[in-house]
Amino acid sequence: xxxxxxxxxxxxxxxTPTPHEREKITRVYEIIKTRLEEHLRRNNVWxxxxxxxxxxxxxxxxxxxxxDVFVLYPEDWSVADVxxxxxxxxxxxxxxxxxxxxxxxxxxxxxxxxxxxEADIVPAYKLSSPSRIRTAVDRTPFHTEFVNSxxxxxxxxxxxxxxxxxxxxxxxxxxxxxxxxxxYAVELLVIAYxxxxxxxxxxxxxxxxxxVNTLGEEWLFRRSVEVLTKRYxxxxxxxxxxxxxxxxxxxxxxxxxLARFILASKCFLRHPSKTFFxxxxxxxxxxxxxxxxxRCIVVVEVESEKPLPPEVVWGEVDRVRDRxxxxxxxxxxxxxxxxxxxxxxxxxxxVVELDECAKPAYKLYEGPPxxxxxxxxxxxxxxxxxxxxLWLDRDGRLMSVSRRPVLRAVExxxxxxxxxxxxxxxxxxxxxxxxxxxxxLKEIASKYGEEFLRASLGKxxxxxxxxxx
Amino acid sequence: xxxxxxxxxxxxxxxTPTPHEREKITRVYEIIKTRLEEHLRRNNVWxxxxxxxxxxxxxxxxxxxxxDVFVLYPEDWSVADVxxxxxxxxxxxxxxxxxxxxxxxxxxxxxxxxxxxEADIVPAYKLSSPSRIRTAVDRTPFHTEFVNSxxxxxxxxxxxxxxxxxxxxxxxxxxxxxxxxxxYAVELLVIAYxxxxxxxxxxxxxxxxxxVNTLGEEWLFRRSVEVLTKRYxxxxxxxxxxxxxxxxxxxxxxxxxLARFILASKCFLRHPSKTFFxxxxxxxxxxxxxxxxxRCIVVVEVESEKPLPPEVVWGEVDRVRDRxxxxxxxxxxxxxxxxxxxxxxxxxxxVVELDECAKPAYKLYEGPPxxxxxxxxxxxxxxxxxxxxLWLDRDGRLMSVSRRPVLRAVExxxxxxxxxxxxxxxxxxxxxxxxxxxxxLKEIASKYGEEFLRASLGKxxxxxxxxxx
Numbered sequence: 001x002x003x004x005x006x007x008x009x010x011x012x013x014x015x016t017p018t019p020h021e022r023e024k025i026t027r028v029y030e031i032i033k034t035r036l037e038e039h040l041r042r043n044n045v046w047x048x049x050x051x052x053x054x055x056x057x058x059x060x061x062x063x064x065x066x067x068d069v070f071v072l073y074p075e076d077w078s079v080a081d082v083x084x085x086x087x088x089x090x091x092x093x094x095x096x097x098x099x100x101x102x103x104x105x106x107x108x109x110x111x112x113x114x115x116x117x118e119a120d121i122v123p124a125y126k127l128s129s130p131s132r133i134r135t136a137v138d139r140t141p142f143h144t145e146f147v148n149s150x151x152x153x154x155x156x157x158x159x160x161x162x163x164x165x166x167x168x169x170x171x172x173x174x175x176x177x178x179x180x181x182x183x184y185a186v187e188l189l190v191i192a193y194x195x196x197x198x199x200x201x202x203x204x205x206x207x208x209x210x211x212v213n214t215l216g217e218e219w220l221f222r223r224s225v226e227v228l229t230k231r232y233x234x235x236x237x238x239x240x241x242x243x244x245x246x247x248x249x250x251x252x253x254x255x256x257x258l259a260r261f262i263l264a265s266k267c268f269l270r271h272p273s274k275t276f277f278x279x280x281x282x283x284x285x286x287x288x289x290x291x292x293x294x295r296c297i298v299v300v301e302v303e304s305e306k307p308l309p310p311e312v313v314w315g316e317v318d319r320v321r322d323r324x325x326x327x328x329x330x331x332x333x334x335x336x337x338x339x340x341x342x343x344x345x346x347x348x349x350x351v352v353e354l355d356e357c358a359k360p361a362y363k364l365y366e367g368p369p370x371x372x373x374x375x376x377x378x379x380x381x382x383x384x385x386x387x388x389x390l391w392l393d394r395d396g397r398l399m400s401v402s403r404r405p406v407l408r409a410v411e412x413x414x415x416x417x418x419x420x421x422x423x424x425x426x427x428x429x430x431x432x433x434x435x436x437x438x439x440x441l442k443e444i445a446s447k448y449g450e451e452f453l454r455a456s457l458g459k460x461x462x463x464x465x466x467x468x469x
Numbered sequence: 470x471x472x473x474x475x476x477x478x479x480x481x482x483x484x485t486p487t488p489h490e491r492e493k494i495t496r497v498y499e500i501i502k503t504r505l506e507e508h509l510r511r512n513n514v515w516x517x518x519x520x521x522x523x524x525x526x527x528x529x530x531x532x533x534x535x536x537d538v539f540v541l542y543p544e545d546w547s548v549a550d551v552x553x554x555x556x557x558x559x560x561x562x563x564x565x566x567x568x569x570x571x572x573x574x575x576x577x578x579x580x581x582x583x584x585x586x587e588a589d590i591v592p593a594y595k596l597s598s599p600s601r602i603r604t605a606v607d608r609t610p611f612h613t614e615f616v617n618s619x620x621x622x623x624x625x626x627x628x629x630x631x632x633x634x635x636x637x638x639x640x641x642x643x644x645x646x647x648x649x650x651x652x653y654a655v656e657l658l659v660i661a662y663x664x665x666x667x668x669x670x671x672x673x674x675x676x677x678x679x680x681v682n683t684l685g686e687e688w689l690f691r692r693s694v695e696v697l698t699k700r701y702x703x704x705x706x707x708x709x710x711x712x713x714x715x716x717x718x719x720x721x722x723x724x725x726x727l728a729r730f731i732l733a734s735k736c737f738l739r740h741p742s743k744t745f746f747x748x749x750x751x752x753x754x755x756x757x758x759x760x761x762x763x764r765c766i767v768v769v770e771v772e773s774e775k776p777l778p779p780e781v782v783w784g785e786v787d788r789v790r791d792r793x794x795x796x797x798x799x800x801x802x803x804x805x806x807x808x809x810x811x812x813x814x815x816x817x818x819x820v821v822e823l824d825e826c827a828k829p830a831y832k833l834y835e836g837p838p839x840x841x842x843x844x845x846x847x848x849x850x851x852x853x854x855x856x857x858x859l860w861l862d863r864d865g866r867l868m869s870v871s872r873r874p875v876l877r878a879v880e881x882x883x884x885x886x887x888x889x890x891x892x893x894x895x896x897x898x899x900x901x902x903x904x905x906x907x908x909x910l911k912e913i914a915s916k917y918g919e920e921f922l923r924a925s926l927g928k929x930x931x932x933x934x935x936x937x938x
Binding site: 207208254255256258259260262263266267270288291293294295296334336337353355356360361362363364369370371373374376377380381384387388389390391392393394395396399401403457458459460461464465467468469 | 676677723724725727728729731732735736739757760762763764765803805806822824825829830831832833838839840842843845846849850853856857858859860861862863864865868870872926927928929930933934936937938
């Protein structure tokens with residue numbers, strides 16, 4: 001066994017679900033399935049209860065505690081029936097099984113907590129062919145069918161390795177919060193390239209935009225890519241969905257998450273190391289604290305009036321972050337980096353590191369060229385009152401060193417809220433804006449948890465250090 | 470008489486030499502001329518003593534105290550003879566007339582001070598045609614001939630107005646220190662356009678590069694321009710010398726000085742005012758002092774080992790200024806403006822205003838893109854020791870917030886002298902570098918005079934205020 005093989009085996013030993021876990025997951029699924037089937041029968045509804053997702057594919061990771069259960073209703077039901085009657089049947093069936101939550105994706109579905117397992121139970125259609133798909137979730141059973149028929153000969157373990165690798169380097173997760181690869185995308189990559197290392201070898205050579213042949217037949221793939229590039233002009237990686245060739249499985253992968261995966265693949269192949277699977281960040285609260293003296297980190301906390309679905313709150317808070325960055329940049333602050341965090345519901349925290357927290361009292365204003373008399377006149381009139389020097393420069397342009405109206409970043413963010421509170425649910429919120437101090441740092445850590453600080457202000461993700469030769 | 474006519478008449482009344490001045494200038498010239506002629510005769514040299522320049526053209530301004538005397542030697546003398554024997558004859562002739570200085574242009578010449586008049590006495594050739602010119606100064610007698618035969622009907626007063634106007638707005642003076650219009654260029658402008666206001670009306674429509682027909686005949690002018698644009702590709706205004714069509718009289722006018730003249734012409738024509746003739750700057754030492762708290766003005770003083778001719782010292786110190794600006798800009802300082810001053814001999818003072826005197830302790834460094842593994846490796850290795858955050862950004866580029874090596878502008882200018890002390894006579898000098906404080910300001914004012922502070926740190930040239938509508 002080579003070092004690399006030993007390394008992968010050792011990782012696999014850590015991420016393969018234990019027999020105990022398998023037994024528990026199976027048991028929970030059976031409980032739910034039985035309840036659902038009994039309730040459906042009592043109501044004279046013929047529907048199929050199925051297991052989907054990574055548990056069904058046997059690609060889930062040790063420690064994962066979520067299962068996807070799909071209740072497949074007859075094709076002759078209306079969409080409205082599936083959405084209401086189908087949903088209600090599920091809700092009634094499992095109400096005594098555990099704590100129940102109503103969740104929303106395209107349709108409402110049920111999340112039920114049994115022991116420490118989280119089961120999402122989704123109403124969908126029982127269809128004979130993917131061409132008959134009517135709602136987004138109807139694709140899932142076909143995904144399971146495709147994956148289970150193609151992940152042969154232990155390739156499911158390669159999926160586990162690739163998932164863990166992508167988690168380790170921060171490219172895993174299709175939610176808007178992450179904009180990385182979905183579990184299904186990882187499965188398709190392993191199927192397309194034939195194994196964990198094969199995917200990495202291919203990825204290490206990728207140059208975005210990337211096209212992955214998930215369809216096998218070259219002509220099918222080429223035809224699909226033609227459709228996908230038109231339909232998803234902004235995607236950076238194209239992977240046709242084998243069950244729906246007009247759909248790009250990786251439509252939402254961001255450039256950054258793709259770049260991470262490509263770079264990490266290069267680095268891992270040069271220096272294989274467990275670090276890539278560990279999602280570690282060099283972060284130390286004390287070191288961070290002591291560096292604050294020479295840095296300017298500004299925090300903006302926002303809160304919506306009512307709880308929002310995770311996809312909504314992450315999307316909106318990220319938009320607020322983006323506008324904060326634009327506002328600050330527009331006032332001469334150099335934004336070193338910025339990040340957003342939410343509690344998946346109402347609260348958003350935005351962290352922005354700037355070159356400095358206050359700009360110099362005087363700013364250089366560039367005026368019009370000498371050739372435009374009216375604009376020269378306006379510039380002189382506008383600046384003369386606040387200028388300490390106004391002149392024609394070497395390029396024949398009017399210039400002025402004038403008093404700057406707002407010096408502090410915090411003051412700017414407090415006075416121009418309308419310029420960044422642009423997303424619907426945060427328009428009316430009153431943000432709290434402050435410069436990060438050691439005291440505030442501790443407050444955030446205890447209020448929101450260190451996970452966020454680690455991600456936004458940690459020194460470096462450990463895998464990046466493995467990229468040195 | 471219109472307001473404008475009254476204004477110009479009033480200016481003219483102030484700038485026309487008084488009879489007393491005329492009498493004195495004539496008297497001094499006669500003394501020098503007599504001495505020269507006697508001495509030449511005694512030495513059996515046949516040469517013509519002539520008056521040149523603005524006194525000869527009757528275009529000098531009240532208060533001007535300098536006359537140009539040319540001693541024209543026979544054409545059969547060698548250049549070396551004119552330069553040595555011709556020069557020596559002059560030196561001996563005037564040594565008792567007043568204090569004598571030896572000056573250098575292309576050739577050495579004599580400056581003699583009689584009463585409060587400064588007379589430059591230049592050895593040159595007596596030539597029958599400008600085509601026989603052998604040294605730069607030989608053109609001067611032909612210039613006088615041309616100007617005197619074309620400045621008819623009181624146009625010499627228009628020249629006085631235009632000179633005074635150009636002085637008032639800072640575009641007058643062909644020395645390297647100013648890079649503006651020479652007296653001869655001003656005379657040619659008045660001849661070409663027919664009067665002071667005609668020049669301003671034309672100039673107000675100029676768009677650089679500017680071509681002024683000083684030759685009359687359109688075909689001659691076009692042929693000359695063809696030659697000039699090739700020979701002076703960097704000029705911003707082309708005025709063929711009527712006595713040498715292949716020479717651009719305004720070759721050395723800088724873009725800035727041309728832009729000033731164009732803008733001032735526009736402004737004056739909209740709002741005629743005496744201000745344009747006054748060379749006033751809004752400057753007040755106390756206001757300047759009180760603004761220093763919020764500003765960063767850095768001063769660099771240099772000194773060459775030996776005295777240098779004015780053209781040399783101004784040229785070299787300006788090069789040092791330019792390199793200081795580049796050094797500071799290259800280290801993230803925003804240079805608001807910079808200026809240089811010299812004592813016309815050895816000392817140079819450079820003033821640079823910056824956004825701030827110290828940069829933040831941490832700087833954002835942009836690294837290579839994710840796709841270049843070796844460069845990524847180098848970047849991580851180089852930065853990890855001094856970084857507080859190193860990451861892959863949204864564009865897939867490595868970034869680091871790292872400790873900045875040099876924070877203060879003064880420290881930078883002290884430690885990197887070799888990068889800006891590039892001109893031959895200042896290479897070995899030890900510059901004095903400091904931030905301008907009220908105390909230092911007073912020191913400079915008393916050491917170098919307020920003229921320099923007025924120009925470099927004055928609030929605004931008053932004529933610019935007349936550009937508001």
